[in-house]
Amino acid sequence: MKQVAQRYIHNRTKAISVDWYMTKRCNYDCSYCVDYLHDFHSPNPPLEKMKLLVDAIEDKYWYNVQWSLCGGEPMIIPWFYDIVEYIGRSMPDEISVVTNGSIPADKIIKNFEFLDNIVFSIHFEYIHNKIEETLEKIIAIEKWRREWNDTHDKKKTFIARFMVYPGQLDLIEKMWERLVEEDIEKIEFRNIRPQHGVTNELRPGQNELILGDNTGSVSTADKIKKKAERRSKGYDSEVFQQLIGRNSFYTQEEFDRINSWYKHKTDAKKRNNIERYWEDGSVTVDHYNTMTLNKDNNYKGWTCWAGVQHLKVDPDGRVFIGSCHRGGPIGNIYELDEGFELPTKPTVCDRTWCGDYLDLRVPKAAPGYEHLLKDYV
Numbered sequence: 001m002k003q004v005a006q007r008y009i010h011n012r013t014k015a016i017s018v019d020w021y022m023t024k025r026c027n028y029d030c031s032y033c034v035d036y037l038h039d040f041h042s043p044n045p046p047l048e049k050m051k052l053l054v055d056a057i058e059d060k061y062w063y064n065v066q067w068s069l070c071g072g073e074p075m076i077i078p079w080f081y082d083i084v085e086y087i088g089r090s091m092p093d094e095i096s097v098v099t100n101g102s103i104p105a106d107k108i109i110k111n112f113e114f115l116d117n118i119v120f121s122i123h124f125e126y127i128h129n130k131i132e133e134t135l136e137k138i139i140a141i142e143k144w145r146r147e148w149n150d151t152h153d154k155k156k157t158f159i160a161r162f163m164v165y166p167g168q169l170d171l172i173e174k175m176w177e178r179l180v181e182e183d184i185e186k187i188e189f190r191n192i193r194p195q196h197g198v199t200n201e202l203r204p205g206q207n208e209l210i211l212g213d214n215t216g217s218v219s220t221a222d223k224i225k226k227k228a229e230r231r232s233k234g235y236d237s238e239v240f241q242q243l244i245g246r247n248s249f250y251t252q253e254e255f256d257r258i259n260s261w262y263k264h265k266t267d268a269k270k271r272n273n274i275e276r277y278w279e280d281g282s283v284t285v286d287h288y289n290t291m292t293l294n295k296d297n298n299y300k301g302w303t304c305w306a307g308v309q310h311l312k313v314d315p316d317g318r319v320f321i322g323s324c325h326r327g328g329p330i331g332n333i334y335e336l337d338e339g340f341e342l343p344t345k346p347t348v349c350d351r352t353w354c355g356d357y358l359d360l361r362v363p364k365a366a367p368g369y370e371h372l373l374k375d376y377v
């Protein structure tokens with residue numbers, strides 16, 4: 001059966017989603033995080049430029065925006081609080097942040113006042129010597145969130161997310177048990193993948209979109225080897241020692257164990273949220289993982305509302321209509337001025353695969369079926 005349209009079920013107000021990689025700078029250097037997403041030294045975008053981007057989006061959409069903020073590490077931007085406060089003034093639909101949780105709990109909590117969702121990613125290459133401190137931090141933030149939710153109408157969400165690190169599964173299980181005991185409402189696990197090759201090999205066909213000199217970037221295997229040999233810099237080389245010489249990130253035993261966690265330790269209810277329209281008039285609601293797994297994510301030639309209902313700001317500050325980078329950059333936050341304009345019309349997809357979760361949520365329809373989405377675009 002041929003699919004002819006799709007949309008994200010939690011966007012009835014035609015809100016725009018903004019996937020904003022606020023800075024490339026990060027205080028961590030996880031071996032499984034690609035080089036084009038983080039470094040130690042990139043400058044943070046100036047606050048005034050960040051405000052210009054917010055203004056341009058609010059001029060057109062006002063509060064009807066789903067902000068998704070990440071990095072690098074967004075919370076180490078010295079004016080992060082100022083920018084979330086600035087965004088928060090319009091009372092947008094949603095402001096979500098993904099953080100490595102490295103700043104003190106009281107600072108995270110202060111930011112949380114303006115945020116709806118925080119995802120606290122637990123990165124084992126950097127917290128191995130601070131396990132108890134990390135758990136205490138998560139518990140303190142969750143406690144604050146519950147108290148907030150008891151007294152406010154608009155509820156906040158907090159997710160503790162384990163980046164499932166090979167060799168650390170016993171520790172993860174112990175931490176998970178403690179967090180469950182402490183009544184942490186949402187705990188997630190996220191697979192990580194080793195990065196084979198250097199940056200330009202990681203994004204085939206998109207080399208021209210990577211800025212800067214990436215010739216010095218190294219693969220996960222090389223990073224792990226280098227880090228295992230050193231004992232300074234705030235990370236624990238023993239974490240890396242366990243991975244040396246592995247051909248794949250997870251052993252079969254680990255793979256089976258992680259799969260059983262996914263079955264028993266996570267919310268069993270599937271979070272299906274992509275409504276798909278079929279040629280025979282039927283409608284299904286599916287999970288994006290199922291779609292990408294089955295390679296049901298090719299929309300070449302379809303009308304796509306990326307740019308109108310979605311924007312991506314990459315770690316180098318370039319603004320695109322989506323993570324697919326269709327049409328190239330439409331602006332750059334470092335050069336932004338009042339003349340910056342947002343797209344007003346949908347585009348025609350010219351990509352083979354639409355792989356990013358937020359891109360997949362953008363409404364899209366095969367030629368001749370756009371009317372199916374008339375209430376949502």
Ligand code: SF4
Nearest residue numbers: 304324349351354359
């Ligand atoms: S790849 Fe880009 S243009 Fe194509 S459907 Fe996805 S978001 Fe739209």
